[in-house]
Ligand SMILES: Nc1nc(=O)c2c([nH]1)NC[C@@H]1CN(c3ccc(C(=O)N[C@@H](CCC(=O)O)C(=O)O)cc3)CN21
Ligand SMILES: CC(C)C(=O)C(=O)O
């Protein structure tokens with residue numbers, strides 16, 4: 001059974017943690033989906049994780065759509081969410097509608113995600129939801145605002161900032177968002193938001209009290225050359241791949257592969 005908004009709501013109600021990861025291609029999406037995770041995000045973090053950019057700002061809507069199409073082909077069960085890239089939705093609700101519409105029509109994703117809250121984004125979310133496009137919010141550390149935020153610093157550390165993030169979360173829920181990502185905020189603030197909202201919260205660097213967790217897949221696999229402090233590598237694929245390639249090099253250079261058959 002494919003994962004639906006209703007299923008994610010039930011997870012929250014029953015205290016069953018939601019598991020979410022990012023993917024950028026068919027191969028990884030298929031492997032992840034077959035493990036039974038709930039949600040796959042085509043995250044704009046792919047700008048950094050797989051395209052080698054310094055931040056997420058350069059990646060374009062067309063580039064993201066190309067990745068999303070590949071991801072979609074690999075997924076049968078998980079909900080696929082498309083991360084709207086920088087400046088594909090901030091200009092106006094019309095622009096957001098056009099970009100989100102392309103993600104649903106051209107890549108076949110079930111939902112979109114956008115960064116930010118009240119007041120501008122709440123209005124945009126409301127308009128998308130009104131035409132039947134499910135929206136996931138993203139608050140706290142919003143990487144598309146890296147320059148405005150003076151780096152990838154933890155957010156919600158002052159009473160004023162805490163209050164603002166809580167207000168934005170409430171505004172997103174009111175606007176009709178079906179879930180919200182909370183990134184790099186104190187665990188206690190994430191707990192308060194999770195208790196206050198009826199929609200599920202997905203945490204990344206936001207403690208253990210969210211309704212689910214999301215990580216960048218290359219960080220979980222130990223494939224990235226760098227990962228944020230809050231990520232946990234569950235294996236060291238970088239090392240495994242390096243060793244396999246070195247073994248191949250050695251066998252080719254020593255005429256051991258392929259086996260000689262005359
Ligand atoms: N591979 C990868 N994993 C991610 O989780 C991720 C990305 N890329 N790219 C987009 C954003 C950027 N993220 C980040 C990046 C850096 C920190 C980090 O190291 N923060 C430091 C402070 C850095 C500073 O002050 O500039 C910290 O201790 O909070 C956190 C989240 C999370 N996202
Ligand atoms: C980490 C998640 C929430 C994200 O926005 C991304 O991968 O781009």
Ligand SMILES: [Mg+2]
Pocket residue numbers: 043044045083143
């Ligand atoms: Mg993102």
